[in-house]
Amino acid sequence: MPNFDESIASDLEALRASGLWRELRTVDSPQGREISIGGEHFLNFSSNDYLGLANSEGLKEASVKALQDFGSGSGASRLICGSLKPHSDLEQRLAEFKGTEAALSYSSGFLASFGSIQALVGPNDISVIDKLVHASIVDGVRLSGAKMRIFKHNDLNSLSEILWWADRQPKGRVLIITESIFSMDGDRAPLREIVELKEKHGAWLMVDEAHGTGLYGQHRRGVIEELGLSERVEVQMGTLGKAIGAAGGYICGSRNLIDYLINKARSFIFSTAPVPASAAAACAGIDMVRSKDGERRCGRLWLRVRQLQEEMTGISQTTQSLSAINPIIIGSEQMAVDASALLRQNHCFVPAIRYPTVARGTARLRLTLSADHTKNDVQLVAGELRELRRLVGSFKPTIEK
Ligand SMILES: *Cc1c(COP(=O)(O)O)cnc(C)c1O
DSSP states (O other): OOOHHHHHHHHHHHHHHTTOOOOOOOBOSOSSSEEEETTEEEEEOOOOOTTSOTTOHHHHHHHHHHHHHHOSOOOSOHHHHOOOHHHHHHHHHHHHHHTOSEEEEESOHHHHHHHHHHHHOOTTSEEEEETTOOHHHHHHHHHHTOEEEEEOTTOHHHHHHHHHHHHTSSSOOEEEEEESBOTTTOOBOOHHHHHHHHHHHTOEEEEEOTTTTTTSSTTSOOHHHHTTOGGGOSEEEEESSSTTSSOOEEEEEOHHHHHHHHHHOHHHHTSOOOOHHHHHHHHHHHHHHHSHHHHHHHHHHHHHHHHHHHHTTTTSOOOSSOOSEEEEEEESHHHHHHHHHHHHHTTEEOOEEOTTTSOTTOEEEEEEOOTTOOHHHHHHHHHHHHHHHHHHOOOOOOOOO
């Protein structure tokens, strides 16, 4: 048997050698447009707090109130010790917001996907996923034991071929899973066409709106709302930790779906409920998103997104659809890390994203914008990126399919 320390140390060495080493940086300020690391200030272009709610007064007040009214802990899992009111309030609000019969909250988006997939499909079923879906989806399908089939990124022909193949398999469930806005590329899935395909084949569809919720559609419910597909998507998944400004995950759908998950989703059943303050913050976050203020914040975000797209014309191919996520593909893992370090020297915090988050050789900077960024902030980081490109030579224009 290998020696514990030596074995782990040699794996770590391999990570370092291939530019894949990751480490935590302690931020000694709240999350926001500006963060402080080791007493040094950085303009923050790394967060998914798209609407700037994570450190906003409304959410903080709601958390404090729940802390005072319901305590700091939640005691046990909700099926064991009773379900605290902030959690049922949150779920009622979620269902209202999304316009679904019911909702279920989880302690994270990761666990919402992971546990729900494992509940919905098993070894006699098939799950068909986009090549670029989040790790929580891949892991959920793996754990479920369902046959996993991967379609080329956003490629309807590839999806269709797999669905024709699935039609010829022994009877079982077929669950298609994709994201509305892809987390590392910022592009969007052709959801309308995917819905049509899944209906034609009698399959089910789960859509991860982690980066859509709070930002798209008339009521900012997500891309599903924008496209008018709410009635036609069986499982709507999302996180409370991005535009909503808190933490946790959710599934929205029919009453039967939610009852089914309460009975079958192991990541829900066997885990202590999130603290009441977290549920209350999420609830306030949803209220904020739905409010006039939420609408204004969203408007400010899109202004900055358009500005960045204009500033980056001819420098990097940003996605043409409106998205707060701007990938700047560098290619080599080490060069992406170096580029991020260079930007940090100039007080811009733009993280390098590498394998296994993205495919090998497609390492990138992932620049995210928030409603709180100013015109100046965007000008400044665009200037830094132009300078960087001069040093690097070029940014790769294409994304991996
Ligand atoms: C962030 C993310 C998740 C996980 O949500 P958490 O609440 O952070 O656990 C799931 N899917 C996608 C696409 C994400 O970007």
